[in-house]
Amino acid sequence: MKQALFGYLQSKVTPGEAGDMLWATIYVLLVFAGVALAVLFMNWFERKVMAHMQVRMGPMRVGPHGLLQPIADALKLLLKEDVMPEKSDKLVFWFAPVAVCMTAFTAMLVVPFGRAHAITDMNIGVVFMLGVSSLSVLSIMMAGWSSNSHYPLLGGLRAGAQMVSYEIAMGLAVVSAVMLTSMSTGTGSLSMMEIVNQQFQQGRWFAFSFFPLGFIGFVVFAIAMVAETNRAPFDLPEAESELVAGYMTEYSGFRWSLFFLSEYTAMIAVSSIAVTLWLGGWLRPFPNLLSGHRWDLAFSWGPAFVALATAALCFFYVIKMSSIRAMRLNRLGLAALAAVLGALGLLMLLPPVASRIQDIFWFSIKVAGFMYLYVWYRTTFPRYRFDQLMKIGWKVLLPVSLGVVVLTALVGVRHELLPLVWRVR
Amino acid sequence: MTQNNKFYESVEEVAPGRTFLDSSELVINMGPQHPSTHGVLRVILKLDGEKVLGLDCVIGYLHRGVEKIAENRTWAQFNPYVDRLDYVAAVSNGLGYCLAVEKLLAVEVPKRAQYLRVILTELNRLASHQVWLGTHVLDIGAVTPLFYAFRDRELILEVFEKYCGARLTTHAFRIGGCRWDAYEGFAEEVRKTCDFIVPKIAEYGELITGNRIWVERTKGVGVLSGDDCKALGVTGPMLRGAGVRWDVRKAQPYSSYDDFEFDIPIGAAGDTFDRYMVRLEEMRQSIRIIRQAVDGLPEGPLMAKVPKMLKPPAGEVYQNIEAPKGELGYYVVSDGGPQPYRVRVRPPSFINLQALEKMVKGQLVADVVAVIGTLDIVLGEVDR
Numbered sequence: 001m002k003q004a005l006f007g008y009l010q011s012k013v014t015p016g017e018a019g020d021m022l023w024a025t026i027y028v029l030l031v032f033a034g035v036a037l038a039v040l041f042m043n044w045f046e047r048k049v050m051a052h053m054q055v056r057m058g059p060m061r062v063g064p065h066g067l068l069q070p071i072a073d074a075l076k077l078l079l080k081e082d083v084m085p086e087k088s089d090k091l092v093f094w095f096a097p098v099a100v101c102m103t104a105f106t107a108m109l110v111v112p113f114g115r116a117h118a119i120t121d122m123n124i125g126v127v128f129m130l131g132v133s134s135l136s137v138l139s140i141m142m143a144g145w146s147s148n149s150h151y152p153l154l155g156g157l158r159a160g161a162q163m164v165s166y167e168i169a170m171g172l173a174v175v176s177a178v179m180l181t182s183m184s185t186g187t188g189s190l191s192m193m194e195i196v197n198q199q200f201q202q203g204r205w206f207a208f209s210f211f212p213l214g215f216i217g218f219v220v221f222a223i224a225m226v227a228e229t230n231r232a233p234f235d236l237p238e239a240e241s242e243l244v245a246g247y248m249t250e251y252s253g254f255r256w257s258l259f260f261l262s263e264y265t266a267m268i269a270v271s272s273i274a275v276t277l278w279l280g281g282w283l284r285p286f287p288n289l290l291s292g293h294r295w296d297l298a299f300s301w302g303p304a305f306v307a308l309a310t311a312a313l314c315f316f317y318v319i320k321m322s323s324i325r326a327m328r329l330n331r332l333g334l335a336a337l338a339a340v341l342g343a344l345g346l347l348m349l350l351p352p353v354a355s356r357i358q359d360i361f362w363f364s365i366k367v368a369g370f371m372y373l374y375v376w377y378r379t380t381f382p383r384y385r386f387d388q389l390m391k392i393g394w395k396v397l398l399p400v401s402l403g404v405v406v407l408t409a410l411v412g413v414r415h416e417l418l419p420l421v422w423r424v425r
Numbered sequence: 426m427t428q429n430n431k432f433y434e435s436v437e438e439v440a441p442g443r444t445f446l447d448s449s450e451l452v453i454n455m456g457p458q459h460p461s462t463h464g465v466l467r468v469i470l471k472l473d474g475e476k477v478l479g480l481d482c483v484i485g486y487l488h489r490g491v492e493k494i495a496e497n498r499t500w501a502q503f504n505p506y507v508d509r510l511d512y513v514a515a516v517s518n519g520l521g522y523c524l525a526v527e528k529l530l531a532v533e534v535p536k537r538a539q540y541l542r543v544i545l546t547e548l549n550r551l552a553s554h555q556v557w558l559g560t561h562v563l564d565i566g567a568v569t570p571l572f573y574a575f576r577d578r579e580l581i582l583e584v585f586e587k588y589c590g591a592r593l594t595t596h597a598f599r600i601g602g603c604r605w606d607a608y609e610g611f612a613e614e615v616r617k618t619c620d621f622i623v624p625k626i627a628e629y630g631e632l633i634t635g636n637r638i639w640v641e642r643t644k645g646v647g648v649l650s651g652d653d654c655k656a657l658g659v660t661g662p663m664l665r666g667a668g669v670r671w672d673v674r675k676a677q678p679y680s681s682y683d684d685f686e687f688d689i690p691i692g693a694a695g696d697t698f699d700r701y702m703v704r705l706e707e708m709r710q711s712i713r714i715i716r717q718a719v720d721g722l723p724e725g726p727l728m729a730k731v732p733k734m735l736k737p738p739a740g741e742v743y744q745n746i747e748a749p750k751g752e753l754g755y756y757v758v759s760d761g762g763p764q765p766y767r768v769r770v771r772p773p774s775f776i777n778l779q780a781l782e783k784m785v786k787g788q789l790v791a792d793v794v795a796v797i798g799t800l801d802i803v804l805g806e807v808d809r
Contacts, residue, residue, distance in 0.1 A: 054572040150453040154475070154790070233566065233638055241461035241564045241794050382638045383566025385791045386475055 014118045014193070027119045031108050039264040043070040046375045053379045064317070064334040080253035085147060088250065092146035097251065097258035100139035104262035107133040107269040112192045114282045114359025125192035126174055126273065130167070133228075133269050136262065137163040140230075140237065143259070144247035155246025159230060159237035162389060166227040166234075169397035173221040176401070176408045177277040180206050180214065183412060196281035203288055207278035210411050217404045218278040220397050222370075225270040227393065229263065231374055233381035234389060241383075271370035272363070279366050282359035300354040303361035307345030314338035450478065457486050461564040461794045464804030468781070468793065475789045480782050484775075487808040495768035500526055500735040501600060503765065508594035510770060511806040513556050516549035516585070517748040519598045522768075524679055525744035525755035526600045529737040532729040538602035539681040541727075543718045544615060545588065545597055546680075547711040551622060552581045553749035554708050561701070561798035562633060565642050570632050577625045580618045587614070601731035612719050619712045626708050634702075643698035647784040647796035650695050657783070658776045661751025663800070666703045667695030673747040680746075685717045697799040704801075736763055750774050750801050770809060774802040 015023035044059065044067060051058025059066025084093060110125040112118040122128055137160055144156015181198040182188030189195060199205050207218045227234035238246035248259050275281060284299040315338040321331050348357055384392070451472040456462040465486035471478040491510060495503045507522045508515035520542055527534060534542075555578040559571035582592040587608050589597045597603070633639050649659065651667040664671055672689045674682040690706035692699025739761040745754035751773025758767040777800050784796045 050568070054569050055576055056572060150451060154451075154453075154472075157474075235566075236791075239566065239791070241566065242791050244460060379569045381567060382562065382633075382636065382642055383791070384638055385642055385789060387789065388638075388641055 014112075014116055014121045017121050024119060027117075031111075031113075031119060032105060035105070035108055035265055035268060036261070038268060039261055040070040040074065042264050042267075042371055043073070043260075045371070046378075049372065049375045050379050053376075064314075064321075064330045064337070067337075074257065077253055077257040082254065083252050085149065085250050087148045089146040089148065092142050093250075094255075096139045096143035096146060097255045097262075099142065100136050100262040101258050101265075103132055103135040103139065104265035104269065108265070108272075110192050111269065111272045112196060112276060112281055113363050114356075117282075117360055118193065121191055121193040124190045126178060126190050126195070126277070129192075129269065129273055130171060130174065133266060134163065134167050136266060140247050143251065144237075147247070147250035149250055151243045151245070151249045152247045155237045155243050155249070158243075158386060159247060161386075162230070162234065162236060162393075163228055165390060165393040166224045166397070169220055169393060169401045170224040170228060172398070172401035172405050173217045173224065174273070174277060176213070176217040176404045177206050177221075179405070179408050179412060180209050183209070192276050192281075195276055196283065199280045200283055200287070205278060205280040205283070210408060213404055213408050213411065214278065216400065217408070218274070220401045220404065221274055221278070222373075224393075224397055225274060226374070226377060227389070229267045229270055229374075231263075231267065232378040233383050235378075235383060236386055236389060239383055267371065267374060268367060271367045274370060275363065275366040281366075282363045284358065284362050297351070300351070300358045301349060302365075303357050304345045304348035304354060306361070307341050307348060311338045311341035311345055314341065455793065457483075461560075462797060463560060463802055466778075466797070466802065466804055466807070468797075470790070470793065472790065475791075477785050477788055477790065477793060479786060480793070482778060482781060484778075484804075484807050487804045489809065491809045492768055492770060495765050497764065499763050500737065500765060503768065504598075504600065505594070505596045507770075508596055509805060510772065510809060511553075511748065511750060511753075511774065511803045512593055513803050514549050514553040514749045515594045516545050516597050517553075517746065517753060519596060520546050520680065521744060521746045521748065521753045521755050522757075523598045523600050524746065525742055525757045526735070526737065527729075528742045528744050529740060529757055529759055530600070530731065530735065532601055532731055534602050534680070534729050535726045536681065536723045537725040538598075538727045538729075540718045540722050541603050541607060542598060542680050543682065543685070544715055544722075545585070545595075547715045547718070548581050548584060548615070548618070550711045550749045551708055552578045554704050554711075555581075557704065557749075557798075557801045558629060561795075561801070562639075564794045564798040565639065567633070567636075567639070570629060573625070573629065573632070577622055580621060584611075584614055584618060587611075599728070600735060602726075602728035604727075606727055607722070612722065615715060615719050619715055623709070623712060626705060630705060634705075640698065642791075642795060643701060643799075644696055645694070646697045646788065646792050647799055648694065648696045649780055649784055653780070653783060654695070657780050659751070659780050661748070661773050661777065661801075662700055662703045662707060663751065663777055663780070665689060666692035666700035668693050673745055673752055677745070679744070682714075684721070685714045687714050697795055700799050734763060736761060745771070748773055750803070750806070751777055770806075772806040772809065774800075774804075774806040775809075778802050778807055 015021075015027055047069070048058045048066070059069035062068045062072045084090060107129050109119050110122050110128055112121070112125075140159040140163075141156045144152045144154075144159065147153070178188060178190060178195070180202075181195050183198070183202055189198070195206075202209070206214050208214060226232075230237050236246075237243075238248060240246075243249070248256060251259060280287075284296075284302070286295075290299075314334050318331055318335045318338060321327055321334070323331075348354055451474075453470050453472060454467060455470055456467040457465040459468075462468060467483040467486065469481045469483065471480065489509070491506055494506055498506070504519060504522060507518040510518050555574040559574035562570045585595050585597070586592050588611070589595050589605060649657075649663065649667055651664070651669040653659075654664045654667050654669060660671070668691050670689050670691050673679075674687075675689060687710045690703045690710065692703050737759040739759055741756065741758040743754060743756045745752050747753075752771065753773055754771030756767075756769040756771065757765060760766040781796060781800065785793050788796075
């Protein structure tokens with residue numbers, strides 16, 4: 001029993017690869033719970049960041065600084081009446097949110113959170129992820145069509161056209177990154193784990209390989225993934241000032257919350273592809289500039305430092321918060337949060353714990369950076385019109401990504417072409 | 426609602442048993458509960474995919490019969506009602522009505538009252554344009570500028586509140602002058618508000634004007650030439666955006682507007698972007714006028730000699746003013762009695778709305794909301 005439980009911890013491969021079904025199940029549950037929690041937190045984070053950019057406070061009432069607001073919202077959505085339009089195609093209407101959730105979570109199967117922290121490692125990981133996440137367009141079109149209503153239909157049509165056209169640019173950008181994996185060994189790989197390992201061996205993130213090329217590929221992907229997940233400024237399928245709520249117009253309550261959940265899960269999924277392919281996945285920053293064992297140790301304390309800093313911040317606010325009776329529960333809650341974070345931070349200072357945690361930490365930090373960008377876009381940009389969106393997809397992103405693929409291949413084969421393109425090392 | 430026009434008939438009505446999925450044409454209702462029709466405007470759109478084949482506006486959801494009410498109220502009693510027409514620019518509405526009745530009575534309003542009226546009306550123009558800016562940009566998808574615009578509008582509303590106690594439906598003026606004098610510190614507060622808003626207008630410009638997406642969404646969208654404007658009776662920033670230099674404040678000055686120096690900004694292309702630039706510049710010009718009026722605010726009485734019970738001599742007048750949305754006119758008829766015989770309002774929003782179909786036909790659904798935003802309509806004024 002003990003053997004079965006702890007046997008995996010010494011392993012250097014993912015549970016899926018090791019054929020350890022017990023741990024694979026645990027990982028699936030962990031990833032599912034973690035992503036669902038991250039979506040809840042993201043909900044709060046988005047509202048807070050948007051609020052502060054828009055000179056207002058955002059949620060403040062439920063929990064300290066509204067931290068428990070998403071939980072209250074989720075409860076409300078669960079308790080709402082389950083409305084299904086009378087003239088809708090009932091089966092498809094019922095299945096669409098389930099399908100969209102399924103695809104979004106299935107894509108998380110191969111996301112490498114750390115050296116051995118993934119549910120499994122497929123040799124076609126990237127292709128699997130792109131394929132599964134692009135299936136979500138089907139369920140969105142199902143939702144738009146089955147509602148038997150005008151606005152959802154228009155939203156579904158827009159979503160279909162948009163996601164299909166941006167997938168091409170996205171796929172080509174991924175090809176350019178995958179080609180870079182064969183630079184040191186001569187054999188490339190589509191496995192998510194192997195892509196990160198290659199970045200470790202080559203000593204640089206692919207965003208900085210063949211300097212402008214890798215970066216352009218990265219930028220193309222970063223733009224296409226916003227369109228792929230239907231977020232502002234490409235949020236045409238659910239443009240609230242034009243199509244009310246697009247394909248989600250007829251959905252409410254729990255079904256709507258499934259769409260919400262899958263939208264944010266998809267955002268996390270595509271951000272993890274970007275992080276894995278171009279930003280070194282779980283690798284710590286500055287591998288060349290600050291190398292050596294001391295720096296390794298210092299960077300492994302990153303998570304502990306963040307936890308302790310957050311705890312200190314919470315503690316500071318506990319002191320600053322007014323001591324009126326109505327705020328007592330809030331204060332206590334925040335103090336408890338500070339204590340838990342502080343204890344965790346101290347625990348993470350221990351080298352064995354730190355070395356296990358830091359991979360997940362660096363990966364999550366990078367993904368969180370993308371999440372912040374998503375919110376930033378949403379507060380800053382107006383929305384594109386449909387024809388302009390198509391123009392960008394087909395006339396700008398597609399040629400650019402094609403060019404990046406061709407140039408990367410040329411430079412990769414004929415190294416004497418390298419001086420043509422500015423080189424980092 | 427009965428509609429005799431063939432235009433509304435969707436596939437379901439023409440061929441029973443078939444749905445809109447069987448046709449390439451789609452008839453959709455935008456409104457009256459749509460998020461971006463600025464109230465209760467209902468636009469029936471006929472679409473081919475995303476392209477607008479034609480549209481029809483259904484109005485009247487906010488009809489309160491204000492013009493009929495006027496016939497059952499005394500001249501003074503009707504004054505607060507006009508605030509409810511264009512509730513975003515209540516002060517301008519009040520000014521127009523008061524000027525019309527004063528013209529009928531042939532009273533000259535004291536200079537101090539005229540200057541006070543100019544200050545408050547121009548402040549109201551700023552507030553109205555801020556509401557327009559926030560909602561227009563929100564329609565095109567940028568959520569943030571709305572909050573900035575409303576934050577800055579708050580200062581102006583505070584001036585109104587201190588002056589007359591109300592923020593929105595102010596009832597600031599009386600027939601014959603002003604009921605209240607400028608409160609203590611009025612001049613300083615108005616100057617401070619101006620000083621605060623000038624850099625804020627630049628900030629709106631930084632946030633929006635240079636934004637590529639904004640430029641792409643507004644340039645060449647909803648084009649209305651100067652001749653079209655004249656043919657349709659479109660006035661205000663819409664007319665000036667098309668390059669016609671027409672401003673009632675300059676052309677037929679009222680309430681001492683000829684004492685102040687200001688420019689009339691005009692556009693060239695007559696598209697949504699030009700109208701946006703015209704309105705931004707108008708805000709700067711309004712601040713110029715306010716500053717001059719505050720500096721030159723004369724001393725003297727506030728009210729002209731008008732009787733308690735107004736009985737204007739029988740006759741009819743038309744008085745137009747430059748409201749934030751366009752030319753606001755009051756056609757007032759008196760039969761010599763204590764109540765108006767007829768009050769007809771020429772609402773700029775209502776008349777500007779007629780241009781909607783011409784502006785969006787052949788364009789995309791997304792342009793419809795952009796054009797409704799640039800029309801700057803207030804449904805209280807459209808429906809009356």
